[in-house]
Amino acid sequence: MIRVQEEDFDLGAELAKLTAGNAKVGGLAVFVGLVRDMAGAQDIGAMTLEHYPGMTEKMLTRVEAEANERWPLEASLIIHRVGRLEPGDQIVLVAAASAHREAAFEACQFLIDWLKTKAPFWKLEETGDGAKWVEARDSDDTATERWRAPKTGAAE
Amino acid sequence: MIRVQEEDFDLGAELAKLTAGNAKVGGLAVFVGLVRDMAGAQDIGAMTLEHYPGMTEKMLTRVEAEANERWPLEASLIIHRVGRLEPGDQIVLVAAASAHREAAFEACQFLIDWLKTKAPFWKLEETGDGAKWVEARDSDDTATERWRAPKTGAAE
Amino acid sequence: MKLLYFAWLKTKTGVAEEEVAPPPEVTTVAELLTWLQSRGPGHAEALSDLNALKVAVNQEYARPEDPVGPGDEVAFFPPVTGG
Amino acid sequence: MKLLYFAWLKTKTGVAEEEVAPPPEVTTVAELLTWLQSRGPGHAEALSDLNALKVAVNQEYARPEDPVGPGDEVAFFPPVTGG
Numbered sequence: 001m002i003r004v005q006e007e008d009f010d011l012g013a014e015l016a017k018l019t020a021g022n023a024k025v026g027g028l029a030v031f032v033g034l035v036r037d038m039a040g041a042q043d044i045g046a047m048t049l050e051h052y053p054g055m056t057e058k059m060l061t062r063v064e065a066e067a068n069e070r071w072p073l074e075a076s077l078i079i080h081r082v083g084r085l086e087p088g089d090q091i092v093l094v095a096a097a098s099a100h101r102e103a104a105f106e107a108c109q110f111l112i113d114w115l116k117t118k119a120p121f122w123k124l125e126e127t128g129d130g131a132k133w134v135e136a137r138d139s140d141d142t143a144t145e146r147w148r149a150p151k152t153g154a155a156e
Numbered sequence: 157m158i159r160v161q162e163e164d165f166d167l168g169a170e171l172a173k174l175t176a177g178n179a180k181v182g183g184l185a186v187f188v189g190l191v192r193d194m195a196g197a198q199d200i201g202a203m204t205l206e207h208y209p210g211m212t213e214k215m216l217t218r219v220e221a222e223a224n225e226r227w228p229l230e231a232s233l234i235i236h237r238v239g240r241l242e243p244g245d246q247i248v249l250v251a252a253a254s255a256h257r258e259a260a261f262e263a264c265q266f267l268i269d270w271l272k273t274k275a276p277f278w279k280l281e282e283t284g285d286g287a288k289w290v291e292a293r294d295s296d297d298t299a300t301e302r303w304r305a306p307k308t309g310a311a312e
Numbered sequence: 313m314k315l316l317y318f319a320w321l322k323t324k325t326g327v328a329e330e331e332v333a334p335p336p337e338v339t340t341v342a343e344l345l346t347w348l349q350s351r352g353p354g355h356a357e358a359l360s361d362l363n364a365l366k367v368a369v370n371q372e373y374a375r376p377e378d379p380v381g382p383g384d385e386v387a388f389f390p391p392v393t394g395g
Numbered sequence: 396m397k398l399l400y401f402a403w404l405k406t407k408t409g410v411a412e413e414e415v416a417p418p419p420e421v422t423t424v425a426e427l428l429t430w431l432q433s434r435g436p437g438h439a440e441a442l443s444d445l446n447a448l449k450v451a452v453n454q455e456y457a458r459p460e461d462p463v464g465p466g467d468e469v470a471f472f473p474p475v476t477g478g
Contacts, residue, residue, distance in 0.1 A: 010168065011167075011168050011171055011172070012166065012167050012168010012169065012171070012172070013168065015167055015168070015188070016167070016168070019188075019190060019244075021244070022244075023190075023191070023192060023193035023243035023244040024192060024193065025190050025192065025244075026189065026190060026191075026192040027187065027188070027189055027190070028186075028187070028188040028190065029185075029186070029187050030184075030185070030186035030187070030188070031183065031184070031185050031186070031257060031260070031261070032171070032175075032183070032184040032186070033182065033183055033257065033395050034175060034179075034181050034182060034183070034184065035179070035182075036179060036180060036181065036182040036255060037179035037180065049394065050318060050319060051394070052316070052318055052368070052371070052387060052389065054371055055368060055371035055387065058371055059371075080394060080395070087179035088175075088177070088178075088179040088181075091394075091395070092394070092395050099192060101187060101189065101268060102295070102299070104187070105187070105261075105265055109261055112257060112395060115394060115395045116392075116393075116394065116395040117391075117392065118373075118392065119392060119394050119395070120318065120368070120387075120389060120392055120394075121392055121393065121394025121395065122318060122319035122389065122390065122392060122393050122394070123393045123394065124319070133319050133320045133390065133393075134393040135390075135391075135393070136390070136391035136392065136393050137393075139258070143258070189478050205477065206401060206402060207477070208399070208401055208451070208454070208470060208472065210454055211451055211454035211470065214454055215454075236477060236478070247477075247478070248477070248478050268478060271477060271478045272475075272476075272477065272478040273474075273475065274456075274475065275475060275477050275478070276401065276451070276470075276472060276475055276477075277475055277476065277477020277478065278401060278402035278472065278473065278475060278476050278477070279476045279477065280402070289402050289403045289473065289476075290476040291473075291474075291476070292473070292474035292475065292476050293476075
C-alpha cells in the first residue's frame with residue numbers, strides 16, 4: 001500500500017497492521033526517514049515538502065509493484081508525508097515483509113533508494129539565511145544504480 | 157541497548173523511545189523477526205527459544221558496541237525473546253539510527269546477520285512429529301562472512 | 313498543452329502552472345524547452361541548465377527526444393530530494 | 396570445571412550442567428572433548444561430530460587448541476539458530 005499525506009503516521013500501528021494475521025512473515029524490514037536539525041553545515045528549523053500530485057502516487061504504486069515482482073513479499077508499505085515538517089518529525093516510512101530477512105531487507109532498500117532518486121518530492125529548508133531548496137545527493141543516484149536491471153520500467 | 161526477555165515488546169514504543177529528542181537522526185533502519193507457521197516443508201505450531209544466559213548478554217553487548225564503532229550511530233537496540241513463542245509472535249528486534257540511511261541500514265544488517273550466526277540462541281520447533289531442534293542455515297554464515305574485518309573480535 | 317513547474321523552477325519562472333499553445337514545429341521535449349526559453353528571462357534562466365532539469369510528460373519521465381503534443385501535461389522540476 | 400550443554404547436546408548427554416575434574420593431562424578443548432567422550436554413550440554420541448559442535452570457554456567461543464583449566468566454565472552447543 002502507498003500513501004502520500006500531510007498528517008503524521010503511527011509507526012507502531014502501521015507496522016502491526018502490516019503483518020497482522022499473516023504468519024507467513026518471518027522478517028520485517030523497515031526504514032523511517034526523519035527531519036534532521038542539521039543539513040550540511042547549517043542548522044535548519046523546519047522544512048516544507050512539495051510534491052507532484054498524481055505523478056507521485058503513480059510512481060510509488062509502480063515501484064511497490066516492482067518490488068513485489070522482484071522479491072517474494074508478504075506485505076509492503078510506503079508512506080510519504082508532504083507539507084511543513086519540523087526537526088524530529090517522521091518524513092517517510094518504507095516497510096517490506098517476507099518469509100526470509102534477505103528479501104525483506106533488499107526490497108526495503110530498493111524502495112527507499114528508488115524513492116530518494118525518482119519520486120517527485122522536493123525539500124525546501126528553512127535556514128538562518130532564509131528558505132533554500134535542498135540539492136540532490138550524488139550518493140542517492142549511486143544507490144539506485146545498483147538496482148538497475150534491463151527489464152525494469154520503474155527504474156527508468 | 158540490549159535486552160533478552162520472555163515478554164513481548166511494543167514495537168512502536170521501542171522505536172519511538174530510540175529516536176525521541178534526538179533530531180540528529182535522519183534515518184532509522186529496523187528489522188523484526190517473527191515466528192513463521194512454516195519452517196521448511198512442515199507446519200509448526202510453536203517454538204521454544206533456549207539461550208545461554210550470561211554469554212548471550214555478553215555477546216549482544218559486544219556486537220552492539222562493535223556496530224557503534226563501525227558506523228556513526230545515534231542509537232541502537234537489540235531485543236531478543238526467549239521461551240515459548242507462537243506463529244506470528246515477535247522474536248527479535250534490531251534497530252539502528254544514524255544521520256544517514258546507509259549507516260543505519262548497514263549497521264542493522266550487520267547486527268542481525270551477526271546475531272543469527274553467533275549469539276547463543278536455539279530454536280526448538282513443535283512439529284507434527286514432535287519437537288525438533290532447528291538446524292543452522294548455511295546462508296546465515298555467508299551473510300555474516302561479508303562483515304568480517306581483520307580487526308574485529310566480535311565477529312570471531 | 314499544460315505546463316507545470318516545481319521547486320525552484322516554479323520560483324524562477326514565476327508560475328506553478330500555465331496553458332501554452334506552441335507552434336506546430338514543436339514536437340519534442342527538446343524543442344519545447346527551446347521554445348519556452350524565448351518566453352521571458354525567468355523561463356530562460358529556469359530552463360537553461362539541462363543537467364539540473366527533469367522533465368515528465370503525462371507524469372512519466374521523458375528524454376529530450378521524446379514527443380510532446382497539444383493535449384499533454386508537461387512538468388519541469390529539479391532532481392528530486394524526498395525520502 | 397563446570398560444563399554446560401545446550402539444545403540437542405543437553406538431550407543427548409542427558410545433563411544440562413555438571414561439575415567434572417578431568418585429569419591434569421587434559422589442558423585443551425580437544426583433550427577435554429576426547430576425555431568427555433569416554434564418560435558414557437550419551438556423551439560419546441553428543442560430542443562425536445565436531446563439525447556440528449560449538450564450544451565456549453568462560454562464555455567466549457573457543458577452538459580445539461585453546462586451553463581449559465579447573466576453574467573454567469565450558470559450554471557445548473550446536474550452531475546457533477536464533478534471530
